[in-house]
Amino acid sequence: MPELPEVEVTRRGIAPHLEGRRIEAVVVREGRLRWPVPEALARCLPGQAVTAVRRRAKYLQLDTAAGTLWIHLGMSGSLRILTRTAPPGRHDHVDLVCGGVTLRYNDPRRFGAWLWQAAGTPPPLPGGADHGLGLEPFDPAFTGAHFHAATRTRSAPVKQVLLAGDVVVGVGNIYASEALFRAGIHPARAARRIGQARYERLAGAIRDVLAQAIDQGGSTLRDFVDSRGEPGYFQQSHQVYGRTGQPCVRCGTPIRQLRQGQRSTWYCPRCQR
């Protein structure tokens, strides 16, 4: 499921096919995504050239002179580039025809979103201009000092704060567990009760685990065109995620699972404090 690495790998896969090309059509077969796909897309995008394909948090942004198309993959969304027309399959909800290729959006659970930001208007997200998103994990400003300062009032478990996305973005359920394991921090520890040095390690662990996943996704997603978009990083060895009862890779203690906010977390009770 798309966490930041899959979104970034998708961005790298589609950007070369779209940047500098002109959008010919937007075909919406099923507009009932998380929010209705705006009719403005079919009205405003045709004729526009894609000037850049960017990413902010887990949103993809396709820039044009008229505005920016924001795409979120939700939990089951995927994008692929078709070089020749193929009949749409089940859950193929939206096509963007551009420069002779088709960007096709598939999303079985329809938790994703296609949103429109007209030039000069705020992002189409709640909260407007900054919409409460935290720092990018690869932003140089994302340091242990920042992490520490941003969590002084946070009594919630650190795992929950990671997922909330208002301190740092892009860390989903899988990589929250993985990063906390690498940093030796217990997922249930109150965020405000973690010191700056340990946040330094956590920030590094987040960058490492995401970068590794991007690399692995990139290596198997090279054939993005006409591929099924299978994310390669799923095959990476998770050290704790989904490993209930199996030995910790570091100390051999059985990995434990707990529920936090209706979500599973995995951790080593000995290595993580």
Add this chain to the structure above:
DNA sequence: CACGACTCCTGCTGGC
């Protein structure tokens, strides 16, 4: 402000 429960939806798994 901060927190946590709830919600959207479909497909897969596991237990009986």
Add this chain to the structure above:
DNA sequence: TGCCAGCAGGAGTCGT
């Protein structure tokens, strides 16, 4: 074998 409950995932929204 078939049925169905439960779970998975991201993140906005709402009540406290």
